[in-house]
Amino acid sequence: MKHTLSVLVEDEAGVLSRIAGLFARRGFNIESLAVGHTEQTGVSRITMVVPGDDGVIEQLTKQLYKLINVLKVNDITDKPSVERELMLIKVNATNDTRSEIINFAQIFRARVVDASDESLTIEVVGDPGKMVAIVQVLDRFGIREIARTGKIALTRESGVNTEYLKAQTASALIA
Structure with a gap:
């Protein structure tokens, strides 16, 4: 299964390299990666898509938190976003x-x-x-x-899961 991770990091040189190195050392592939500044000065958001089961993602999350520049790791795969x-x-x-x-x-x-x-x-x-x-x-x-x-x-503040709504609409059209 593919997981979408949203990682907040201190905006400093080498942070992305350390994160990529962590994944490479453990033999994990990053399928998609996007990095950009956030609304907070000095903080960047890294959004990545990583293949793996829940156990693998939990282990990667723990490893990410060990990096000093990582502020927050959020697996938003199953969250309305x-x-x-x-x-x-x-x-x-x-x-x-x-x-x-x-x-x-x-x-x-x-x-x-x-x-x-x-x-x-x-x-x-x-x-x-x-x-x-x-x-x-x-x-x-x-x-x-x-x-x-x-x-x-980004997660939806409304909590509305549009994927769920799409599925309900599609099944109503089929029925």
């Missing part, structure tokens, strides 16, 4: 396919951020499932390049 990623995708585009690609971008609420005679670059923001879906749709045009940020996430 807002998750987003950013992806730039450069797609082959001819005069014949350009409008079709733009229509697909609009369906995904993406936007064209660069255009040339031979390609379009599209910016997509959304959950990881949306990223997979638009890549599948645009693949037939020929994808030249993809750049993705890691997942960023």
Whole structure:
């Protein structure tokens, strides 16, 4: 199972390197990583997606807390949260396919951020499932390049679990 960890750290040189080293020494892979400043001066948030069962994640959490620059570790995998990623995708585009690609971008609420005679670059923001879906749709045009940020996430203060609501809506439509 993949877990999303939100780690608050002191904003100092070498913190990310120490965390990555901790994972590497234990043979764990970080599938997604995003780092940025928080609302609090001197504190950064590292959001990472890590594969492993609950026991592995519990052990990693304990190890993270042993690092002096780590302030808080929160496994938000099962908590109601807002998750987003950013992806730039450069797609082959001819005069014949350009409008079709733009229509697909609009369906995904993406936007064209660069255009040339031979390609379009599209910016997509959304959950990881949306990223997979638009890549599948645009693949037939020929994808030249993809750049993705890691997942960023914050827990929902409302406590509303939209994944639960989506599942309920989908089952109501099927019934």
